[in-house]
Amino acid sequence: MNVTFKQLSIFVSIARYGTLTQAAEALFMTKGAVSQALAELENQLGVRLFDRQRARLHINHEGRKLLPVADELLARLSGIEQLFGDRVPEMRLQVGCTRTIGSYVLPDMLQAFDRENGCLPGVVIGNSQEIGNMIHRFDIDMALVEGAVSDPYLVCESWVEDEMVIVAGRHHPLAREKSVTFGRLSRERWLLREPGSSSRAFFDNQLALYLDNPRVSLSLNASDAILSCVYNNLGLTFISSRMLGQPLYAGHFVTLDPGKRFLRRFTMCYHRDKYISPTLGKWLQFCRTWCMT
Numbered sequence: 001m002n003v004t005f006k007q008l009s010i011f012v013s014i015a016r017y018g019t020l021t022q023a024a025e026a027l028f029m030t031k032g033a034v035s036q037a038l039a040e041l042e043n044q045l046g047v048r049l050f051d052r053q054r055a056r057l058h059i060n061h062e063g064r065k066l067l068p069v070a071d072e073l074l075a076r077l078s079g080i081e082q083l084f085g086d087r088v089p090e091m092r093l094q095v096g097c098t099r100t101i102g103s104y105v106l107p108d109m110l111q112a113f114d115r116e117n118g119c120l121p122g123v124v125i126g127n128s129q130e131i132g133n134m135i136h137r138f139d140i141d142m143a144l145v146e147g148a149v150s151d152p153y154l155v156c157e158s159w160v161e162d163e164m165v166i167v168a169g170r171h172h173p174l175a176r177e178k179s180v181t182f183g184r185l186s187r188e189r190w191l192l193r194e195p196g197s198s199s200r201a202f203f204d205n206q207l208a209l210y211l212d213n214p215r216v217s218l219s220l221n222a223s224d225a226i227l228s229c230v231y232n233n234l235g236l237t238f239i240s241s242r243m244l245g246q247p248l249y250a251g252h253f254v255t256l257d258p259g260k261r262f263l264r265r266f267t268m269c270y271h272r273d274k275y276i277s278p279t280l281g282k283w284l285q286f287c288r289t290w291c292m293t
Contacts, residue, residue, distance in 0.1 A: 005077055007041040008070040010034055011049060015059045015067055016139050059137075071138045072275030079277055093121040093279050096131040096143035098198050099223060101266060104242045105160070106144070113286055121283060127221065129196035135271050141280050142270035144287070146198035146240075149267050156269040160291045163241045163263050164202055166256040169231045175254040182210040182258055189217040189235030191226050199223075203238045206262050227253070238262075 013023040014034070024034040042049055049063035059067065078092050097106050102125035114120055124131075124140055128147070134140045135154060149156045166185065168175050174184070193199040200219070208214050217235055220226050223243060230237050231252055244253060268287055270276075276284070 001044050003041065003044055005074065007037050008073060010037045011041055011063075011066065012070050012074065012138070014038060014050065014057055015063060016137060018056055018058070020057070021055070067138055068271065068273035068275070075275050075277045075280075079279070093283055094124060094140040095121045095283065096124045096126065096134050096140040096145075098128050098131055098143075098145045099125055099193075099221075100146055100162075100199065100240045100243065101144045103223065104240065104246065105266075109287070109290055112290060113283075116286070117282070127194065127197040128201070135269065138271065138274070141274065142268065142284065145267050145269065147202055147264050147267065149269055151269075153272055154269045155272050155274075156267050157288070158265045159268045159287065160266040161263060162266055163261060164199070164207070164238055165241045165244070165262070166207070166258060167227075167230060167237050167239055167244065167253050168256055169233050170252055170254055172233050172236075172254070174236075174256055177256070179257045179259060183212070185210075185236070185256075185258060186212040186214060188215075190214050191218045191220070191229050191235040191237045192216055193223065193226070194219045194221045197221070199239065202262070202264055207238055210258070210260070 010023065010027065010029075013026050014020065017023045017026060020031050020034050020038075024031045027034065038049070045062075045066075047062040048060065049066060050057035051060045075092075102123065106123065110120055110123075124134060126134070128145055131140070131143045131145055132149075132151065135143055144159065146162065148158075166180075174180055174188070190203075192203055218226075218229060220229075223239060226237050226239070227243070227249065229235065236256070241255070243249065244255065268284070270280075270284075274280070
């Protein structure tokens with residue numbers, strides 16, 4: 001058996017993109033060359049790594065066994081290249097974040113990390129469902145997500161505390177109230193993040209339990225768009241208090257007090273089979289230290 005790093009790189013790219021065409025484009029190769037390399041790898045291993053469905057290739061059980069091993073070997077090869085390559089700092093790391101963290105927490109983290117190390121990781125931002133899928137496909141090395149995670153394939157660490165708050169525009173009738181009842185809130189329109197996001201799940205599993213059939217009038221995947229709608233008195237929203245700390249939003253919104261606080265924890269996680277390279281280890285330790293500052 002003579003499995004090459006090139007074959008493993010092509011295999012990982014196909015697993016990531018799901019088609020030969022997209023994998024070839026990402027690798028700057030022809031589709032035929034990618035197809036041939038995959039066929040040679042499968043012949044050497046004596047198994048099929050993907051299930052074919054028209055133009056799509058879906059990684060199967062055998063492919064999922066190979067994926068963490070291929071990911072580790074490629075990471076180790078990258079480490080060797082960095083040891084004996086040029087001395088320009090380079091962060092070969094992909095970090096996934098859910099949108100609130102990516103927009104309102106990560107920028108400060110990146111500033112501190114760059115100041116200490118002179119380099120930055122790659123960043124992918126999506127909702128919890130999207131980020132979870134990326135971890136399972138080994139598209140990203142680790143993730144910072146909102147809320148708790150219950151997935152047997154992930155290693156998770158409780159990270160930063162966050163508070164979710166009920167927000168109205170400053171000209172909303174409820175903005176003048178010192179406190180509001182859940183009964184009153186039940187009669188309002190709600191403008192929320194899309195299903196599949198951690199913020200929406202937290203609303204459904206926490207605040208919604210105190211409301212009588214809450215009316216979700218609008219679901220969007222962009223918090224800025226939601227706040228713009230709230231500013232125009234189209235309804236209330238339920239967001240991280242960290243968002244209101246941004247100078248852009250100062251004075252435009254009011255936090256409503258229902259007599260109860262809604263606290264959650266951000267989570268740091270990575271796949272249980274993920275190889276902890278020196279680069280990934282450095283980032284994980286930075287995250288642990290940063291959350292204590």
